[in-house]
Amino acid sequence: MTGFLKIERDGHVVTLTLNRPEKRNAISTAEECAEVADTCRALNRDDHVRVVIVTGEGSSFCAGGDLKGMRDRTGITGGHSGAEIRESYRRGIQMIPLALYEMDIPTIAAVNGPAIGAGLDLACMCDIRIASEAARFAESFVKVGIVPGDGGAYLLPKVVGMPKALEMSLTGDPLNPAEALACGLVNKVVPPGELMQAAHAMAERIAVNPPQAVRLTKRLLRESQHMRLSTLLEMSAAYQALAHGTRDHREAVDSMLEKRVPHFEGR
Template sequence: MPGIESVLLVENENAVRTLRLNRPDVLNAFNDDLLAALVKETKAAVRDDSVRCLVIAAAGRAFCSGQDLDTVKARMADPLAPELGQHLRNLYNPLIATIRTMEKPVIAAVNGVAAGAGCSLALACDLRVAAASASFIEVFINVGLVPDSGSTFTLPRLVGMGRAMEMVFTGRKVDADEALRIGLVNQVVPDDDLPAATIKLATKLASLPTRGIGLTKRAFNRSWTVDLDDQLEYEACLQTTAGKTADHAEGVRAFLEKRKPQFTGR
């Protein structure tokens, strides 16, 4: 059986770190080892100042087919196994929360199917680059479950409540072209171009003011739960913080000196 390290590959290219799901024989379905590795490595990326953009990608012909059915069968046969809700609290929820609150940009590079919790993982990322082969399926209804791993939060915010409900209630496949049209993904590229297109975007984001991106994520995450006056005040507070960063000072200097800024993420 693969160990906890081999089910997730960690790749570094300059300031970009890629976490590559590596269970291609089962379409990168989640088991506990893969989930634990993702939780560990996303938290490590938060702490590592050399990482200024995180990419979540996958080996093989699929992004992630959701929960491994073998583990589901084993859990159903074990009367001492945690209930489904506790399993989410233990592994899935910490992963999604870390991605959503990480003050660095996170990109999902989606090839092939992203189903169930695999779809949720892609939606939790800040941006999604999809291969032409990509498809997104909220399959939970097919086994009598509700969407989890943040899908009920992220999906309606990306495509609107009506489309979100239709996708979830029917469990139908959304292909890459439709995903782009409805705002589920940011760009679609030929399959062979997915790695290069993702790294190009990630490298661009990693060269920008990381603190500014992180503070912007804070503002967007909060904006759904407050009124306009509260959000205006929050923007003012964040702007005070951003105005004290080294990257803000560098951006102003570069503008005045008519040169390209060299941001450091500080």
């Protein structure tokens, strides 16, 4: 572990904080990428975790990649040949979307400040985005003469639609929180001092539900984005059979009929 992440647990909610404020939480090394990916995989195996919040320490969410490392061909963009740079991406930054975006646990990005380049894409890897009024967003790879190398070309169009994704990617122009809200990039904008409270409130609204049903629902919605309806219906029937067989399903029905607060155990 590099100490890039600060991990905090509050009941069933885990907060991951990018903890390099002196570098505006830029992702600089393959080791940092591996720490994020390994942490996400470990949390995904933890049945006690029901929601994960991702945020940044200090005034930035994530400034993307390390420009000095990019200039010097070190870190996550290391290598002097095309083959070496390709492997740097595959074994570095691309580990994060494969782990974070593919988590079954719902994820919330609490965007406390600028989310630039890979930082914006990191936010898009999460299911829900809540922004501080101090946040800024830019798909700015073109400004430094490169392309989105971390999955942004897949992620951003799914969040804002292809026309807006093209505008953001081809101009590299930043969006303020109001513009991000208007195009659906974020779900909600709050004052800076209320950001984590709002993120935790959203997390608790999710965490009170049966955790297995929540995970299955997220996976179903993810898979629906690239399936035919008939295939999705088959998958839905299979997932429904799994959900109907859980104790939490019976507890949910019984608690409604008995007009009491349910107690879910994730079984």
